[in-house]
Amino acid sequence: MLLEDRIRYRPLHDKITDAQTAAGCILDGTNLFISGFTAGYPKLIPQELVRRAKNGERFKVNLFAGASTGGSVDGILAEADLVGWRRPYMSDRIMRKKINANGINFKDDHLSRLASQVRSGDLGSPDVAIVEAVGITEKGHLIPTMSVGNTPTYVREAQKIIIEISAESPELEGIHDIFIPEDSPWRMPIPIYRTADRVGKPFIEMDPNRVVAIILSREQDSCPVFNPPDDVSTRIAAHILDFIRHEIKRDRMPRNLPWQSGVGDVANAVLSGFIEDDFFANLDIYSEVLQDSVLDLIDLGKVRAASGSAMTLSHKARKRFFNELYRYKEKTVLRPVEISNSPEVIRRLGVIAVNTAIEIDIYGHVNSTHVMGSQMMNGIGGSGDFLRNGAISFIVSPSVAKGGKISAIVPMVSHVDHSEHSVDVVVTEHGLVDTRPLTPRQVAEQIIKKCAHPDYRDMLWDYYQRAVRTTGGHEPHMLDEVFSFHQRFMATGDMHPRQK
16 A cells, blocks of 8 residues: 555645654653544554653653553553553553552543543643544545544644554545534534434544644554353343333333443343344444444344444454445444534433443442442443433443452442432343332342342342431431441452351
């Protein structure tokens, strides 16, 4: 591939250079805004920054992305101690360790909000944007790769723009729908009324005069490995599908509301469940990230439209997607994350939202970010955008972790990301509780009975009954015992009490 062939705006040919030269404008304290949302992140510039650090240069950048970028960016920059600030979401093990040791400043944000904060100036000056793209149009606009994220806003606001043209990605022109809404108080409605609606442009508008460098990249995204759904994930998915089928048959919800599902085993299990189930057809998917199972459903003719902000595909699925792009283009659309996660659009479309938790308490409050209340895992991501605004919201988790030593159902969560008011249905492999028609006490009784692991039900029931007797109230709690499960684990490595 000739780099010049991908740059159809000829004046920018003069900006073609190498990574070392391109990265020269990135200095200590630079606010660095990069493309990427599980895919589509730059690879060469981060490697060059690490090289400079290994050669003795001392500097740090403030790193803003769309969501996670994995080891190729977050991992190597954190290991080289090059990150001062990081927003809004990450999932890298090395960076996580540095954040929890207070070595990197991290602010956890709802994904739908960050772009407007950048435009308002709340996050400081957008100094440099680094964007992975497949090409540049005749008028100097960008064609993104496999993610959009916050890139349109970053490109619009950045003082300097560095572009990595991906030789690994084919021409993806036509799959993206780039729309930046007005900012308050002049914001007009986002005119999306069906999943397949396209309301923007197939490229990111860019001022070519702010492009300082263009480099050719032959690096690939770090593709995930998706395992077949295990027994726990399959059982959770079955509870969800049975519940929705039941609601539709009784005319309590429309048949074809769009689905959102987060990344991971349960998400894949839910989508895989549609494959063998003839009840679910003509599906709409309005989500953040589209995974392998979406391609399977498209191949079976079960998907009318699939909308997201990124595609996170395994190596095998990625190859299939590229080889048959002409066919998948008709069904898929990639948008900015402030559109894919827009509360306005999610509520208008009536999205069925499925998101995961680290732990859930007996009244339905959810911790999805902090292990044992203190240690950041990844971040809230878009779960709040969808849970709070979906037509019906599911929060799911295996009932136990660490080989049964941790109960995911606890008296009170050790950190709150989503209150009981945002959660409609709680699901584990053991059962499901629809909290909507229940009082808090009824919720507690049903979650203990139907969702908790059998090994912990008696302990939870004993706590709840004693709280009712001794404290009472709308949501009975004994403040001297609410975290007894967590305290026991921290002391002994097991939430089960030691046998005398």
